Amino acid sequence: xxxxxxxxxSVTRDAFFKSxxxxxxxxxNVRTGxxxxxxxxxxxxxxxxxxxxxxxxxxxxxxxxxQGLRTASICRIGDDISGRAIIEEFEKExxxxxxxxxxxxxxxxxxxxxxPDGERTILEHRGANDHITEKEIDWSGLESEWLxxxxxxxxxxxxxxxxxxxxxxxxxxxxxxxxxxxxxGRELRPFIEGIDIFISNExxxxxxxxxxxGNTEKIFEEMDKIIKExxxxxxxxxxVMVSDGKNIYSAGTPxxxxxxxxxxxDAFSAGFVSGYINSGGDIENAIQLGTAxxxxxxxYFGAKKGHLKKGDWGGYPKIEVAKN
Ligand SMILES: Nc1ncnc2c1ncn2[C@@H]1O[C@H](COP(=O)(O)OP(=O)(O)OP(=O)(O)O)[C@@H](O)[C@H]1O
Ligand SMILES: [Mg+2]
Numbered sequence: 184x185x186x187x188x189x190x191x192x193s194v195t196r197d198a199f200f201k202s203x204x205x206x207x208x209x210x211x212n213v214r215t216g217x218x219x220x221x222x223x224x225x226x227x228x229x230x231x232x233x234x235x236x237x238x239x240x241x242x243x244x245x246x247x248x249x250q251g252l253r254t255a256s257i258c259r260i261g262d263d264i265s266g267r268a269i270i271e272e273f274e275k276e277x278x279x280x281x282x283x284x285x286x287x288x289x290x291x292x293x294x295x296x297x298x299p300d301g302e303r304t305i306l307e308h309r310g311a312n313d314h315i316t317e318k319e320i321d322w323s324g325l326e327s328e329w330l331x332x333x334x335x336x337x338x339x340x341x342x343x344x345x346x347x348x349x350x351x352x353x354x355x356x357x358x359x360x361x362x363x364x365x366x367x368g369r370e371l372r373p374f375i376e377g378i379d380i381f382i383s384n385e386x387x388x389x390x391x392x393x394x395x396x397g398n399t400e401k402i403f404e405e406m407d408k409i410i411k412e413x414x415x416x417x418x419x420x421x422x423v424m425v426s427d428g429k430n431i432y433s434a435g436t437p438x439x440x441x442x443x444x445x446x447x448x449d450a451f452s453a454g455f456v457s458g459y460i461n462s463g464g465d466i467e468n469a470i471q472l473g474t475a476x477x478x479x480x481x482x483y484f485g486a487k488k489g490h491l492k493k494g495d496w497g498g499y500p501k502i503e504v505a506k507n
Contacts, residue, residue, distance in 0.1 A: 185326040186279065187252040187460070191345055192240020192333025193312045193361065194258035194282070196265035196290055199443065199484045201231040201297040219296060219304045235485030236269050237293065238312065239333035239359065239449045242486045244278045246453025246476060247331070250461065251493040255279035255327070259315040265290035266311075272487070283319045285311035297484070301441045309336070317341040322348045330354050331456060333449075334361025342374050355379045359452045360387070369393050372409055380459065381406065382415040382452050399424060403431060413459070413466065415473075417451055422502075423474065425466055434470050434504045439478050446486025451477040453490065461493075467504045475499045 204227045210218045221227060244256035256273065260266030260282050269290065273280040291310040297303045313336045322344070330349045335341050342364070349356045357380035364371055365387045372391070375381060389396035392405040399416065403426040406414040414426045422435035454476030458469035472491075479497040480489035491497050 184255075184279065185253075185328075186255045187327065188247050188329040188331055188456075189255045189257065189281070189325065189327045190240045190244045190247070190331040190333060191257045191315075191335065191341070192238065192243070192331075193309075193315075193336070194238035194241045194256075194260060194269055194291065195236065195293045195307075195312070196268060197235045197237040197293045197295055197445075197485060199231070199233040199235070199295045199297055199445075200229045201299075201484075202227060202229045203299055204228065205296050205298045207298050207300070207302065217302075219298060231297075231484075233484040235487060236265075236272055237446065237486040238291065239361065239452075241269060241273075241278075242446055242449035242490075243331055243333060243359075243453040243456075245272075245276045245487050246450060246490040247457055248277045249490045249492045250453070250457035250472075252457060252460065253279075255281050257281045257283070257315075257320060259283040259285055259311040261285050261289035261311045263289050265292060281320075283311075283315065285314055288314055295443075295445060297443055301443055303443065303445065305445075312336055315341060317344040320344075326352075327354050329456070329460065330356050331452075332356065332358040332360070333452075335364065336361065337363025337366075339364075339367075339374065346374065346378065350377070357382065357452070357456045359383065359448065360391075365390050376409045377411055379410075379412045380415065380456060381410045381413070382417065382455065384417045384419070384448065388416045399431075412464075413469075415455060417448060419447070423451070423470060425470060427466055431507050432466055432470060432504055433507075434474060434502050436474055437478055437499050437502055439482065439499065441481045443484045444481050445484075446480050447477045449486055450480035450490060467506075470504050471501055472496075474502055
């Protein structure tokens with residue numbers, strides 16, 4: 184079977200707990216300046232519990248499939264109930280399941296504590312995700328037009344093998360790297376050289392280029408040298424900036440409610456790359472669909488609910504895209 188896109192990346196079982204009792208307190212001594220506090224030795228009532236699946240590799244796969252792309256997903260699950268829930272979801276969403284099953288480690292699990300304002304703290308057990316391996320991928324049997332690389336748990340052998348496979352087989356590559364890859368900083372550059380679409384947020388782009396995050400022009404200048412087609416820098420609710428090496432496009436986000444911002448990045452990536460593929464490389468269209476998809480997903484708990492279907496823009500007004 185030839186796919187239009189194959190994702191490789193993480194998968195998790197997610198449980199969202201939302202409670203009025205999850206108080207946020209200011210604390211200048213912690214990195215974010217705020218912390219979530221739970222009283223020790225008590226039982227705390229949780230008003231809302233939602234079970235979903237997450238992980239960038241599978242979130243984006245669902246997004247691509249809903250946009251009508253023939254999609255497969257390579258991830259690593261455990262031999263357990265959570266893993267089976269993910270396979271069931273793939274079936275429901277029309278995503279071909281190419282997952283690896285770990286006999287030793289469980290499917291990754293995240294407990295997401297959501298404060299009343301929608302901000303959250305994630306408790307994460309990475310489980311089988313950290314053991315995804317290039318050795319259990321049948322490279323010679325894989326056929327696709329695009330490859331989407333998400334979090335690879337810092338497995339540089341897998342990254343290298345995936346990119347080599349893609350280049351050898353004329354498969355285009357989009358990448359939204361995970362935390363460990365981003366932490367490689369400038370050392371990530373030889374790996375991503377020559378890929379087609381590179382997506383990261385502002386902080387991540389700063390780390391990878393070694394340029395201070397505010398200096399967008401310099402970041403794009405550096406990234407344009409190594410990325411073949413499109414460099415995307417997301418900026419949370421502020422929106423996104425995109426370079427195709429000739430122009431820099433920028434857009435904000437529509438004014439709309441946020442219930443839970445988990446999955447915004449994945450939803451944007453899935454919408455952007457689908458929009459780009461389905462329009463034959465129209466960047467404005469890609470930005471519009473990425474933004475609409477992220478705006479839709481942040482209105483629900485979980486990183487899969489809200490992904491838009493092909494032709495449905497979720498009723499969001501088109502945002503203005505400036506081109507310089
Ligand atoms: N609250 C929001 N409302 C609407 N759109 C949003 C919101 N947050 C993010 N987006 C859109 O999603 C894109 C990606 O979000 P962001 O920059 O937060 O990614 P990220 O840091 O990779 O997030 P994640 O933590 O999910 O990986 C943004 O560029 C923006 O277009
Ligand atoms: Mg992200």
